[in-house]
Amino acid sequence: MASHSIGIEALMERAGWAVAQAVKTRFAPCRVLVLCGPGNNGGDGYVAARYLERAGWPVQVAALAAPRAGTIAAKAAARFHGRHVVFDQESAARADLVIDAVFGAGLDRAPSDEVMTVLASAKKRVAVDLPSFVNGRTGALLVEDSASRDVPDYLMSVTFVRPKPGHVLYPARSICGEVICADIGMPEDCVAHAAPDMWLNHPALWAIPAMSPDDHKYSRGVVSLCGGAVMPGATRLAAAGARASGAGLVRISAGKAAQAYRLGAPGLVVDDAPLPALLEDERREVWLCGPGLTPEEVEAALPSLLRAGRIVLADAGALGWADGVTEKLRGVSVITPHIGEFTKLFGAPGSDLAGAARAAAEKLDCVVLLKGAVSIIAAPDGRVMLNDHASPALATAGSGDTLAGVIATMLAAGMPAWEASCAGAWLHGEAGMKAGNWPVVEALDTHLGDARALAIALHAAAHGQV
Ligand SMILES: NC(=O)C1=CN([C@@H]2O[C@H](COP(=O)(O)OP(=O)(O)OC[C@H]3O[C@@H](n4cnc5c(N)ncnc54)[C@H](O)[C@@H]3O)[C@@H](O)[C@H]2O)[C@@H](O)CC1
Numbered sequence: 001m002a003s004h005s006i007g008i009e010a011l012m013e014r015a016g017w018a019v020a021q022a023v024k025t026r027f028a029p030c031r032v033l034v035l036c037g038p039g040n041n042g043g044d045g046y047v048a049a050r051y052l053e054r055a056g057w058p059v060q061v062a063a064l065a066a067p068r069a070g071t072i073a074a075k076a077a078a079r080f081h082g083r084h085v086v087f088d089q090e091s092a093a094r095a096d097l098v099i100d101a102v103f104g105a106g107l108d109r110a111p112s113d114e115v116m117t118v119l120a121s122a123k124k125r126v127a128v129d130l131p132s133f134v135n136g137r138t139g140a141l142l143v144e145d146s147a148s149r150d151v152p153d154y155l156m157s158v159t160f161v162r163p164k165p166g167h168v169l170y171p172a173r174s175i176c177g178e179v180i181c182a183d184i185g186m187p188e189d190c191v192a193h194a195a196p197d198m199w200l201n202h203p204a205l206w207a208i209p210a211m212s213p214d215d216h217k218y219s220r221g222v223v224s225l226c227g228g229a230v231m232p233g234a235t236r237l238a239a240a241g242a243r244a245s246g247a248g249l250v251r252i253s254a255g256k257a258a259q260a261y262r263l264g265a266p267g268l269v270v271d272d273a274p275l276p277a278l279l280e281d282e283r284r285e286v287w288l289c290g291p292g293l294t295p296e297e298v299e300a301a302l303p304s305l306l307r308a309g310r311i312v313l314a315d316a317g318a319l320g321w322a323d324g325v326t327e328k329l330r331g332v333s334v335i336t337p338h339i340g341e342f343t344k345l346f347g348a349p350g351s352d353l354a355g356a357a358r359a360a361a362e363k364l365d366c367v368v369l370l371k372g373a374v375s376i377i378a379a380p381d382g383r384v385m386l387n388d389h390a391s392p393a394l395a396t397a398g399s400g401d402t403l404a405g406v407i408a409t410m411l412a413a414g415m416p417a418w419e420a421s422c423a424g425a426w427l428h429g430e431a432g433m434k435a436g437n438w439p440v441v442e443a444l445d446t447h448l449g450d451a452r453a454l455a456i457a458l459h460a461a462a463h464g465q466v
């Protein structure tokens, strides 16, 4: 992040001030030790120490290494006139609160044992920008022998301008504590210059069509699902999710298995005609293929859908059918794998989940929604959305089928694939949060309509339309 029309020195001053403010707001005055590294993260630490001392707090600084002479951080260090102590375990253990300004965005390797031991000796920790062993770009922990070491956690991380992926993505998310994002007056042109390609999912970032008096079922959109004979429940859950999130018409193409679906919801249209005949209807543009299907059933449907140029969301059985041969899925618009399905298709993602999802989306030229506690939605053009608008309540069988149905409805409403997937993930998460304690998966459907209305209202509010 470079600074153009405002100097880095001013930004550092505001960043350090913001850290001191956050500490003063959340803690009673106590003995503070600020651990300062040699870079700008350390510079923020010296500024925070100066402001806390000015407010009458007992403050000490322990420097891992002095900033290089002539740097802004060195200037900040020179302006702190308080006590310096040795960077060691005893100093850290003596303090009531340790402010970790050792490394921030510049972290490029695992910190030494010395740094880790000193951090671990603190009673309470607050991070400047990020804990000093968190890769802010990926959310990975850069800790040697992390399996055998207790990784210290933090009460709070004070970051600047916008939260980093490291604050949002696991495993780092679980150790950052409360994340406070301070506005340090970074000019808009600098933020734009940084060309962000990753966002936190919010309705402001995409637009779902609202209800209109001119609506009819075809304008709202038709969702078609492939239904199999063996596991009709999954397809029915997906169909219910599609209907509950506002599709104009939902149809299941079930061939000989049609009877199993006719026993279900009366508003669901069930077709037993062969797929080629159904594909003559151009209004049936969006298809969901996979939930509840065996590989044979996918084989009988998916290649035909792709040959017919349909917009296809492939999930579950369709991903299993590909059996690691990613090319079999070429032509689909969206895939929604969980981590196991993703690994089988693209190999183990390593510690950079968002990077792996982005590479997969580029490779297959489709949207990849990698499901997890924080889902990652990657577009082939490199855009990545992180969705933490979700609830552990969603970790139940069938929840992924509902999600697929919701995304299909967003596609059928005319949204582009990435935006539809982001919207689907948000609505699904919102329904999960509203569905109460330990909900059965069907309970999500009750809340999807309200979730859609809320997303539309939040979008309008964010764009000054109310
Ligand atoms: N760029 C900006 O516009 C702003 C940046 N600010 C601060 O600047 C920080 C980034 O500063 P820097 O780029 O100077 O980087 P850091 O201060 O994070 O790190 C300094 C240097 O330490 C070295 N290093 C990295 N990992 C190491 C390890 N494990 N062991 C030993 N040495 C290691 C690297 O060579 C790195 O350049 C941000 O996190 C934030 O706190 C703020 O002052 C606000 C404005």
Ligand SMILES: [K+]
Pocket: 041, 100, 101, 102, 103, 104, 127, 128, 129, 130, 131, 132
């Ligand atoms: K830090």
